[in-house]
Amino acid sequence: KLILRGKRFNYSLDEIAEMIGMTMDDMEEVQQIEKSLVYGDVKLKELRKRIEELEVLERDILSVREKLLKRLAELKKEKER
Numbered sequence: 451k452l453i454l455r456g457k458r459f460n461y462s463l464d465e466i467a468e469m470i471g472m473t474m475d476d477m478e479e480v481q482q483i484e485k486s487l488v489y490g491d492v493k494l495k496e497l498r499k500r501i502e503e504l505e506v507l508e509r510d511i512l513s514v515r516e517k518l519l520k521r522l523a524e525l526k527k528e529k530e531r
Contacts, residue, residue, distance in 0.1 A: 465489055 456466035469486045471477035477485075 459490075459493060461489065461493070 452470050453463075453466055456469065461469070469482060469489055471482050
């Protein structure tokens with residue numbers, strides 16, 4: 451379950467192995483949790499950055515769309531004359 455969840459969260463297999471303690475035989479649960487939190491914080495930071503980039507892209511596309519709709523209306527109006 452942990453491996454599948456890690457893959458769903460887009461962690462590499464190496465990251466998953468490290469988080470669940472496969473790379474260290476003597477890793478305790480506290481260390482596993484701390485490692486998972488560090489990796490989770492990194493993923494959240496990456497996700498927030500990607501969301502910001504997507505929001506900028508959305509605004510840009512909507513802006514261009516509005517300009518195109520306005521120009522289309524102008525051209526149709528000119529054609530009617």
